[in-house]
Amino acid sequence: MGLALMTKRGVACYQPKRDGKLIGTLFSLYNDPAQEVLMEVSAQRLTARRGGPLRGRIKPPGDKSISHRALILGLLSIGETAIEGLLEGDDVLHTADVCRELGADVVRTGEGCWRVRGCGVGSLLAPRKTLDFGNSGTGMRLMMGVVGGHGITASFDGDASLRKRPMRRILDPLLLMGAEVLKQAEGGRCPLELKGASEPIPIEYRTPVASAQIKSAVLLAGLNSPGRTVVIEPEASRDHTERMLKYFGAGIEVESFGENGRKISLEGRPELRPAPIAVPGDPSSAAFVLVAATIVPGSDVIIESMMMNPLRTGLLTTLLEMGADVEINDRREEGGEEVADLRVRAAELRGVDVPAGRAPSMIDEYPILAVAAAFAHGQTRMRGLNELRVKESDRLEAVAAGLRAAGIEPRIIGDDLIVEGHGGDVPGGGLVATHLDHRIAMSFLCLGLASRRPVEIDDASMIATSFPTFRPQMERLGAQFA
Ligand SMILES: O=C(O)C1=C[C@@H](OP(=O)(O)O)[C@@H](O)[C@H](O)C1
């Protein structure tokens, strides 16, 4: 999204860059040559306040994980992949740009409708510029896998949040496959430069944590390997890469491994055949509506076409245990995933103990679950949240600080977050620091819709990474933001 400003010296046309800075071109009134100017933009503060009940229907945006993968598999197929319902959030738009840089023809043909004409496994172009992923861990890590398995060299970078996130977890297996790291920031972080292996060595890799990003990076690198790549995960993480690879014709087998794990085996060098993709509604975005409708008294909302993949529905399971009033209607298949319409009515919640084993199926939903826990009667303990420390922010600390700002006293013991619920009566009233993290921003806006006093967040701009229509869609249900 651009911005044009009339200044004393001319018209400045700005494009967003990283961290609240805009880079722009000044078209001078005085015939000077156009010049690049940098401008600090004040963060977008936003306040949520309690109003009437939330009512109506809402269709969550396309799933972010599937949107990234649809573009990437489009790049790796020969022919045209048609995508409907693509999430047009900043994270995914960065992935689309990177696919273009690696040789794909990527065109938007209508709202959420995109066409990707790919180059095929083994035939990517070397990028001419740094691959910029903005705020997106998924985009960067999956593309590191793609580049790591192709004989091309690429530089990877992102915003201040992404520059703090660990990339060694991706580099480790890629090095085993023959890739080389030419440059890296301290601790294997970006900006980094990676030289991919032109003939990646097939490996068997055990992921050290349940992470779909690590698993996917290894599988995507393995696509161009002359043998069989195997990934073993201790606990099953979201399986969109495996499902989509199969759908595009790759030879891939998934077996259970141990109690909750999986073993995935992929035959290298398949010819991926493009196939049409309909992206289902993102349960991680629907999560905000689900909790807001539960905690705002009198609410009655229908969430349409939410993806019900069991590796993504941990929040729904937990809210039902807490006493949420959610009817699951019209379960059906759309685009290879099960979806359903959810009717959510306001309800009194009770605190629960959330087992660590559930974390992979709701990893991005803990900030909003913590908000639900603040409105519950009794204690909620969320166990095993170590991975929250390496998301867009340290989410464990950011959630605890946000709750404190809103008058709740959480505790962090080891990797567990403990919230003593205030029933329906949460004080609110603070200013919440969002640390370039969209999920922190949306979670505390939802808290402010039901707390006694309004809640202000310091920056709403990052919401555009995953749920660009959050504000207007929530306002249509009756949410009060200013
Ligand atoms: O593969 C994916 O699309 C994602 C995997 C998860 O990360 P991890 O793999 O680090 O758990 C999740 O937090 C992220 O939002 C999306």
Ligand SMILES: C=C(OP(=O)(O)O)C(=O)O
């Ligand atoms: C962790 C998230 O995304 P990513 O890792 O892609 O930045 C998220 O969307 O909550």
